[in-house]
Amino acid sequence: MSVKYTVPGLSTDQVTEIITSLQKRLSAYNDLHLTLKHVHWNVVGPHFIAVHEMIDPQVELVRGYADEVAERIATLGGSPQGTPGAVINDRTWDDYSVGRDTAIAHLGALDLVYNGVIEDNRKAIELTGDLDPITEDMLIGETAELEKFQWFVRAHLEDIGGRLSTSGAGSESAATDAARVEG
Numbered sequence: 581m582s583v584k585y586t587v588p589g590l591s592t593d594q595v596t597e598i599i600t601s602l603q604k605r606l607s608a609y610n611d612l613h614l615t616l617k618h619v620h621w622n623v624v625g626p627h628f629i630a631v632h633e634m635i636d637p638q639v640e641l642v643r644g645y646a647d648e649v650a651e652r653i654a655t656l657g658g659s660p661q662g663t664p665g666a667v668i669n670d671r672t673w674d675d676y677s678v679g680r681d682t683a684i685a686h687l688g689a690l691d692l693v694y695n696g697v698i699e700d701n702r703k704a705i706e707l708t709g710d711l712d713p714i715t716e717d718m719l720i721g722e723t724a725e726l727e728k729f730q731w732f733v734r735a736h737l738e739d740i741g742g743r744l745s746t747s748g749a750g751s752e753s754a755a756t757d758a759a760r761v762e763g
């Protein structure tokens with residue numbers, strides 16, 4: 581990736597580092613909004629309508645974040661890679677593993693999906709906090725909303741004592757199993 585120009589006050593070396601980080605966030609958001617639609621289409625059972633309808637506003641939000649991140653890359657002088665191949669190339673996680681399944685099973689798996697996206701966002705916030713507070717500010721705003729949606733997900737997985745059924749689950753299958761027991 582070579583940058584021919586960038587925003588005033590940043591060096592091309594600094595911007596190359598920021599763009600490398602943002603490209604991974606772009607692919608993470610593209611993966612996430614597609615995964616959320618997959619859940620929207622595959623959820624079944626008594627809580628179908630609640631989860632089916634809860635997902636769509638989040639799809640729109642995350643699609644908007646992909647756009648925001650891609651346009652920040654372009655503003656910085658880079659070329660955002662928005663193809664399916666770029667998503668596969670950039671991702672460090674496996675494809676979402678749950679097919680037609682109950683709301684509680686999908687929410688258990690989604691809790692883990694959000695753990696991954698949010699942890700990586702926080703790393704990008706740390707990096708850009710040193711280099712570019714404007715990019716940092718964008719990522720902070722996005723991450724706050726992602727954390728809020730994860731609370732929506734977790735509220736279904738939480739008991740009245742505040743314990744999460746997915747606590748300690750290291751894989752989507754472990755999380756779906758744990759969620760099913762509680763659900």
Ligand SMILES: [Fe+2]
Nearest residue numbers: 620621632636
């Ligand atoms: Fe739909």
